[in-house]
Amino acid sequence: MNKIFKPYYAVIFTSTHSKQVEGYFEMAEKMEALAIKQDGFLGINSAKDDVGITVSYWQDLESIKKWKQNSEHLIAQQKGRNQWYSWYNVRICKVEKEYEQLLP
């Protein structure tokens, strides 16, 4: 890669779900729509099987901190802990390198 790569950040959220799913998908959708509007937001991907993985991408650590403390997001986090998740892990990562391929 010859082009200049500017590091950015990824938040890897990995979770397993409890048996209570009520309200989860609506909230997940709402939170994604809200995240997109935040300063420093760059992108998000989610997939769910036995384990759920959501990776959101951010310009800097300050944006991640603000999003974590967003009042609506705080309510969602609380509900997640109380109802939806049986376990979760959050990793804050600096993206140092990236390559992408669109295939024919």
Added chain:
Amino acid sequence: MNKIFKPYYAVIFTSTHSKQVEGYFEMAEKMEALAIKQDGFLGINSAKDDVGITVSYWQDLESIKKWKQNSEHLIAQQKGRNQWYSWYNVRICKVEKEYEQLLP
């Protein structure tokens, strides 16, 4: 967090699939079993919906490089490009912070 955190690395592999799925799941399983045996391997999580996300965790960049160049893995990567994926993105990330919660 008071305990000393030693940074490690994450490879975030995000993909969309072509319509050819033949052999994919067998290969994914085989590659996961092979990855686990590599030096520096720390863990892996996968989930697949509209998008597939696989995150593997490694002790250092050297381990990631070696895994990328593993001969069996090279064959799988080639098949992935030729058959299974319509797009993919690879991000090499330094995990700088982590917190985990097991819920009651």
